Amino acid sequence: MGIRVAAADELGPGQRKIVEVDGRRLVLFNIENNYYCIADVCSHDDGPLGDGNCEGFQIECPRHGAKFDVRDGSVLSFPAIRDIPSYPVSVVSGSVEVEITDVT
């Protein structure tokens, strides 16, 4: 079941929001009216990924410049070598919901 992280009209295209769900910091993006959610923690050295520049679907870690694809968390450039978690997002009854899929 999804967890509500924003109202459906809260973020315009190009906007983002840092949210905390179950003690995890996530960053929610609206890119061209589609929502994406990834961890707000860089896999290189725990940098605050959500504070980085985002161009197209690429976000750049503000700490050392690693790039990731916001659509699936895949790593695109050094110095990071590991993907970061991404989470399915859906819009349900006016709410943006994120599904936490890696609960152990």
Ligand code: FES
């Ligand atoms: S912490 Fe993100 S690139 Fe180093």
